Amino acid sequence: MKKLTTLLAATALASVMGTAAWSKTLVYCSEGSPEGFDPGMYTAGTTFDASSRTVYNRLVEFKHGSTEIEPGLAESWTVSDDGTEYTFKLRPGVKFQTTEYFTPTREFNADDVIFSFERQYKEDNKWNKYVAGASWEYFAGMGFPELIKSIEKVDDLTVKFTLTRPEAPFIANLGMDFASILSKEYADKLEADGKMELMNQQPLGTGPYTFVAYQADAAIRYKANPDYWGGAQKIDDLVFAITTDAAVRAQKLKAGECHIMPYPNAADVAGLKEDPNLTVVEQEGLNVSYLAYNTLVAPFDKVEVRKALNMAVNKQAIVDAVFQGAATVAKNPIPPTMWSYNDAIEDDKYDPEAAKKMLDEAGVSGLKMKVWAMPVARPYMLNARRAAELIQADLAKVGVEVEIVSYEWAEYLKLSSDKDRDGAVILGWTGDNGDPDNFLDTLLGCDAVGGNNRAQWCNKEFDDLMTKAKTTADVAERTKYYEEAQVIFKKEAPWNTLDHSLVSIPMSKKVSGFVMDPLGIHRFDGVDIAE
């Protein structure tokens, strides 16, 4: 008992003395725990926010708040005439972070670049399987294993990538998280110490913030990197407070326990906007949600039927009920924040009468169809069940009987790719790199039939445009191709484009310098907070 009293007295004393000024700390209520800290192995945005966007840099970076590319760790680059050789001039004098667990002795150079990429595809590289079950999903998903022929060090500050074919989106891909540059020197040290798994627990890069500690499922702590090549940060400490429940995040923000939160509940946004201490910034997310018909199965192989069904659905009602208005009705398969978005296109008008007539004319009556509703919430579709119920009610009005089906998520993804799938599927896509190719060709190209192309739709004209756009480096020319492709898409209506969700980020009014990112990442370089 006496001990306890002493201890309490000591705490009381400490509370008097411990009023030293807090360093400038920004608290971000993040939506989940990072899977790890080596961005190459993961695919979740949560992981990227916590690793690649704070600790690491890439050869090229996305401009703050846009999908355009700017130089990063590479100062400049040249492309050979045939479009297969990319030579990067690296930025000189870039220092890796100094942490409690590692002090670098050399600056960033070509070895680091080669190490960061080679570990992801060279199976004999010791880092290819440095933790059990390591796999490089994005690297494989973007087609890099087949695309990259070789990576060579020309000199300490020059690296040459040789590709197997011309690929216009290549530069944009290098701005993605999986292409983050790690320190080879740090890797060598971990290897020598026999602690390779620490690469995924104690990251070390060239980025604006230095990793301090991760408290499992509770918080991640960073401090500003004083040596950052992009300039010093205005805040001293950055804390990610992991708060999985959106309502709880909102409450913490209101209580001043954190300063910025992502992914508020649509229902809470109105209340947060009213709070005098908060501001809410909004932007269309780089995503789309769609209802994909199976265009290989009658009667959905007929354009008129697909058009009629599109016209029968009140998409605004879905936006209202599922998103409480925090989304916009989609007319194109790519979001409005993406370059080449064709705003001249007119959406199919909501008109049940006309739709019914069109169905009659197409000789379709007493149609029974299935609508697949995803079992999980995704940013582009918060509640597919609810959306499916609304679609069901709408289609009933034009005499179409809808049965809603759902499967367990993995099952859903697999079965929905099936070529002779029965029914229309609610699904969506979140962009990886801001390139229209990442939506249009990935989701609607002929190669993707039986895979990502859930409409199983293969249109020669559309596909030719995709190929042309992929092999052209000139952005203006590519824009034209993509705009034309959107016209064909709308005419053919393989999907009913449902919505682009509106991304809202509520934050304290004390925060300045936070820029919304169309790619859905959360960056804290350049952010400041008033005392």
Add this chain to the structure above:
Amino acid sequence: MLRFILGRLAVLIPTFIGVSIIAFSFIRLLPGDPVMLMSGERVMSPERHAELMNQLGLDRPMYIQYLDYLGGLVTGDFGSSIVTKRPVLDDFLQLFPATLELSLCAILVAVCLGIPAGVLAAVKRGSWLDQTVMGAALVGYSMPIFWWGLLLIIFFSGYLGWTPVSGRISLMYFFPQVTGFMLIDSLLSGQAGAFKSAVTYLILPTVVLATIPLAVIARQTRSAMLEVLGEDYVRTARSKGLAPLRVVGVHALRNAMIPVITTIGLQVGVLLAGAILTETIFSWPGIGKWMVDSVFKRDYAVVQGGLMLIAGVIMLVNLIVDLLYGFINPRIRH
């Protein structure tokens, strides 16, 4: 005594093997394979799929997978998470103190309030006090605690703003994990206000988690007390003119405690089940939330390893309760 302990241990081994078989086979029966989930909306080529299945060892015959797994268990290897790639045991050890701290606080509250409440109700049998206490106990016993937690958050955190919404301590405090118990660590850190902060974060989850054990203990204490108060020796003591407080406190309570202690032991499983819900509501970074998250992520390895570890903890606690009981009550040893 030694024979008694050995006998108990001998029973544990087949149970543990049974538990491992269940944990193992459950997970193989889960629909959808983890590799599909890793890729999400991005469709994976069948070759890549096969390659990854091979990498994770999921394409080998079931019994080989099981023997491998059992071999791992013996050496303390509970596998690695498919999502985070971290060893399951590491995560468990890191998160378990949070659950333990919450559970201990809850059981402490339940015992400290439940036993006096039960005793009072028994002594004042039939009074309004008895009726109120037992009424409250029954309401507590019938409580859907996930709803109870939400109500408390709405009222105390949202409306009154008295308690923080979730987490274990204000983020303003940062100190190394020494014991894993936030209350102790915050004191050790010597940081001003850290302990107070930890306490405010602990209050609501403790109340929620303590609700059902508190009700059970109060009810159990009351009926045990009633039984003992009716026994001859208590009546004798009373008739000898011993002070009522002494009768209740010394003679009756001591004997009534035996069934109550058993009840407390049985609450461990109840607490862990309750922790699943409580931790989910309050984002408490413990093993309950960890398991729920893993079930939803279809993280085979974590669900499997976590089931084993949690079952292990419960079996261990039951063993300890058994042994204690054997000490107190020698008759049971035979």
Add this chain to the structure above:
Amino acid sequence: MTAIDTKATDPKVAGGTTPPSGLSEFWFYFSRNKGAVIGLVIFLIILFVAVFAPFVAPHSPSIQNREMLLMPPVWQQGGSWGHILGTDAVGRDILSRLIYGARFSLFIGLVVVTLSVVSGVLIGLVAGYFRGRIDTFIMRIMDIILAFPSLLLALVLVAVLGPGLLNAMIAISLVNQPHFVRLTRAAVMTERTKDYVVGSKVAGAGTLRLMFLTILPNCLAPLIVQATLAFSAAILDAAALGFLGMGAQPPTPEWGTMLAEAREFIQRAWWVVTFPGLAILITVLAINLMGDGLRDALDPKLKRS
């Protein structure tokens, strides 16, 4: 509230009225417990509402009124008599959903209790009657099931079987059933050596006859009490699973599932969160009140004290 009436358990009163038959004796003790009677009345009301839901409910539980999303209950500003307890996020009437939800909860309780009692009693009879290796084997399996926290086991089971009401019921029955096995086994073991059993055995009664007709009826009392407890526990567990997203799936108006769906409105619309939980609490409380009454009436040990 519970009011375990002192007189009800007073031996003098009990002895004084010598009830003529078992049933009226039962009712005598049961009705002495005011709480139990209140519980019974509430339970009957819920049962009535559930059975006649289509006639009682003012609206269909699935009709969406898109003009009235998240309308507050009638006594709050903006409420209306058309939707007494308000509407949810897609404009469905909450009261009607609660009324239909009563069907699910009672149904879940009934199915779970039936499944776990039947299987538990059968297994327990076998274990207790035959003893030996079968007994050891069975009890070992029960130990294994009891080594997991019940909700966790149910959660993983449902994940394996696929989320849904039916699977949730199967999972809950499975984790509930060891209690019945243990109870039956213990009762059978004490009854087995009693004179009347030995007597019928000598008289040449077959094993099955002995098990079901001679022994089982004499173990019923604790089983009935346990069944009541299991009934309310099943409702709670199913609601918890629904809350975690692993029970009945939306748009089923199951109370736990409604709560899970309502969680995102916790700040904006207190009524969508409060009422489903209250419905669960009241139902479970009513059943537990009845359970207390049953125990008083059936448990001879308590009667004596």
